Amino acid sequence: MRNDNKKSVLVGVFVLIGIAIMVAGILTLGGQQKRFVKSISLKAVFDDVAGLQTGNNVWFSGVKIGTVKKINFYGDSQVEIEMNVEDKSKEYIRKDSKATISSDGLIGNKIIVIYGGTTQAPVVDNGDRLISEMPLDTDKMMETLQENNNNLVSITNDLKILTGKIAEGEGIIGAVLTDSTLAINFRNILLNLESTSVKSNRMLADMTTFSANLNKEGTLFNDLATDKELYSKLQSAVTDLQGTAENAQKMTDNLNTVTNKLNSSDNALGTLLNxxxxxxxxxxxxxxxxxxxxxxxxxxxxxxxxxxxxxxxxxxxxxxxx
CATH class of the missing domain: 1.20.5 (Single alpha-helices involved in coiled-coils or other helix-helix interfaces)
Incomplete structure (x- = not known):
């Protein structure tokens, strides 16, 4: 009788331990799935969910704020994602925020990442649909990398052929690199260029000195550039010269008229001369x-x-x- 009671107690203890473990597991899983916290529902529509499953996490600014509740087909070929998000985090999510699909680590599970949003937009409400942003397609990335790899191999082969021809002295570059006469001529050209550069620098220095001397006070150029009275006199002289030129032009016109009359026979002098x-x-x-x-x-x-x-x-x- 005593042994039976002992067995019953042990069975009861194990049953209680099992129930406690089961409750702890339920609470833990429920906490991870946000089952026992107040939440709101947000939605987003994607063309391709890339392996996203129900129960995957929802992140905002690096913090887990919810899970994927449902995945349903939407429209012709799109997929609608329904998410459970903690009610306390909704004040940070704006109606113009975006949702995209990412990975938890390099090869981890797919997750939903909510980001962006401006303070000018109001906070989200239960049932709002966020703007979706399609993630980068890894298959397309691999195709692009493969194409770039093929291009790199082709460029490498072309460089190999080109360097071989240069080493053999073919083409202009090869001749320059292998022909000692061309190298000497090229060196002489560089020396001549250096000499020309030195002469050019000297000429620039002389021009600088010349311009500095022109700007010295007391010189004619400086007086012409700075003396307003001299400028007015020059302007007056130019005006007088212009008047003289106009008078000379008039005199020339008059002489041309007299000459024309002298060349004509309709007057006394013209008759005498012609x-x-x-x-x-x-x-x-x-x-x-x-x-x-x-x-x-x-x-x-x-x-x-x-x-x-x-x-x-x-x-x-x-x-x-x-």
Whole structure:
């Protein structure tokens, strides 16, 4: 009888221990799944959930705030995720926050990550749908990496061929690297460039000195650049020169007009200069005048010896002699 009671006590103790372990496990799992905390429901729609399962965690700013409650098909080919999120964390999640699918570690389970949001937007309410952001597709990344790898192999082969040709002295670069004559010429070119650079620096220094001397007080250039009175005088002189040039232009125009009139036969001077017939007539007139004057002189000389005028000429000669 005593042994039976002892066995019953031991069985009862083990049963109590088992119940305690089961309750602790339920509480632990419930705490991890946020079953016993006040929560709200948030939703997000994705084109591809990438292996996300019910019960996976929901994170916000590196803190676990909930779990995935349901995964349902939405529309034609999309998937709607329903999440249980702690009620106390909703004040940090805004209506313009975004949800994306990520991994818990490098090869861990898929999780939902809520991020972003501005303080200008109100906090989320129960049943709100967040903006979804598709994660990076690892398959596409691997395809891109594979393509880049193939391109790298091709570039490496091309470089191998190119360096081989250069080592053999083919092409311009190979000739420059292997031909000693070209190397000497190239060295001479560099020396000439260096000499030219030195001369250019000297010329720049001389120009700097020259410009500094121009800016010294008392020089003509400095006076022209800084003396306002001299500038006004120069301006006045230029204005006078401009007036003189205009007067000279007018004089030239007048001379051109006179010249044109002289070249025309509709005036006296033009007729004298350009009319050949008139010139011949004028010459004949002068010839006749010359002849008439000669005849007149002869007549006067003859009058001196005629009887009526002989006495008068004698008196005139006597008066001139005195």
């Amino acid at each position: 009319d050949a017939e008139f010139n011949n007539t004028l010459k004949s007139t002068f010839v006749n005048l010359d002849s008439s004057s000669m005849n007149l002189n002869r007549g006067l000389e003859a009058l001196e010896y005629t009887w009526p005028f002989r006495r008068g000429f004698k008196r005139m000669n006597k008066a001139e002699g005195n």
